[in-house]
Each structure stands twice: as C-alpha cells, then as structure tokens.
Amino acid sequence: MEDLRITFIQSALQWEDRDANLDRFSGQIGSITGPTDLILLPEMFATGFSMQAMRLAEKMDGPSVSWMKKLAAEKNCTFCGSLIITENGKFYNRLVWMQPDGSCLTYDKRHLFRLAEEQKTYTPGAKKIIPEIKGWKILPLVCYDLRFPVWSRRTEKENYDLLLYVANWPDRRIKAWNTLLPARAIENQCYVAGLNRTGDDGNAIPHSGHSAAYDPSGDALWKSEPSAEVIQTVTLSAEALQKYRRMFPFDRDADHFIIE
Secondary structure: OOOEEEEEEEOEOOOOOHHHHHHHHHHHHHOOOOOOOEEEOOOOOOOOOOOOHHHHOEOOOOHHHHHHHHHHHHHOOEEEEEEEEEEOOEEEEEEEEEOOOOOEEEEEOOOOOHHHOHHHOOOOOOOOOOOEEOOEEEEEEEHHHHHOHHHHOOOOOOOOOEEEEEEOOOHHHHHHHHHHHHHHHHHHOOEEEEEEOEEEOOOOOEEEOOOEEEOOOOOEEEEOOOOOOEEEEEEEOHHHHHHHHHHOOHHHHOOOOOOO
C-alpha cells in the first residue's frame, strides 16, 4: 500500500439542472492542480436529491457517466459520485466508480430515505463493491447508508481500508452525520471519508456540508468549513493504518453474522 490522496469537492447543486452542474464541477475539477488518486462528488451530483426520476434519469452511456469517463482519463484518477440511472425499466440512485482507464463499477444505494419517500421511486441495491486503488480496498456507500452500521461492517470476508460516503445530508440532521462518521471509523478500524453538498435544494432544504475525513481512532484529519464551497485534498497514511491495526486487533473478537 502507498499513501492515498482523496479530493473532496463540497459544492452547492443546481436543482434538476444537469448541464449547469456538470459545468460547475468541470470548473472546480479544472482548478485542482496537485496530484490526487480519488475525486469525490456528492450524491445525485447532476440533479440534486430529486424524486423526478422519470424525467431526469440517464442511462449508463448517458452524458453524466460519459463526462465522468472523460475527466477520469484527463485527471488520471478515479471519480466517485451518484446519479439517477434507469435500467431495465427501474430507477436507481447509483454510485458510479469511474476509473482512469474508462472502466467503472457501480453500487446501487441500499437504504432509501423514507422521509423523502425515496423507496417509492428507486429500487434498492443488494450488493456492495470494494474496488482498489494503490493497494487500498475501499467501500463506497451513499448518504442514508451511514445510519445502518451492519451494512458497512468490516469483516474478514468484506475487508477494506477506507469507508466513504457521498451525500445530500440536510443541515437539520447534521449532528447525526458528524457523530456517525467517526463512529464508523472507530468500529471498523478504518479511515472514513464523508462528502456532503452545500446550499438549498429545490424543496428549500438547506445543506451545510460538514465534509470530513477521520482516522481509525475516530480523530478528524480534516473538516470542511460549514456551508462553504471547498475543494480539499487529504492524504491518508498507509503506515499509520497498518500500525493502528497491529496495536489494536479488536477485529479478532468481532461477532459473525449474515445479512439477509
């Protein structure tokens, strides 16, 4: 393993306006001058957290995925964010993990946000992905998944080094976001990264960001300035992770379970 560089793009989103959002992110990504391995974009970064899937959904060969593919090649790094995708007559809140060589992996959000009736529009996922970058195994999840620790539990079978969340987490419940991110780091003895949006959405719901990175002990490596548009690259230490796990082998005493 080598050290891993993650770039957070904490940004406001234009409501249900794909072209405006892609243009905005193109400019922000273009301003990144230093090297990075992974660029994080928010949940539903092309549209905002909308339930208008019939009107807004794209296919996997649509403009937003094609945009990710082009930029991943240009920046020579992986891009991660979620989009409204339609496939086989169903709609998904789909995380796209786009790699520099143009190949991608996808994860469909498992836990659909009941307070917004997300489950009435989108189909939940049933399978995680654990891609690798520079020897790091990474588990990417989406927003509301953060509230369900069993789904993210690091096990011998599903082992990983970095757990990350891309989100549209509202300011009114930001205490939960700020509490659960370090909790996931502590219980899984891993790094955790959380990327959240800023600004009001089309339902006048404010979002204040609070994007952050935590080390395996739950200490913050970096926290964003609330409500600000921020582009920040954070370096995660492979040596520090390995040393921490050697010193505190708590995972050897973990319970075994099966998710049905």
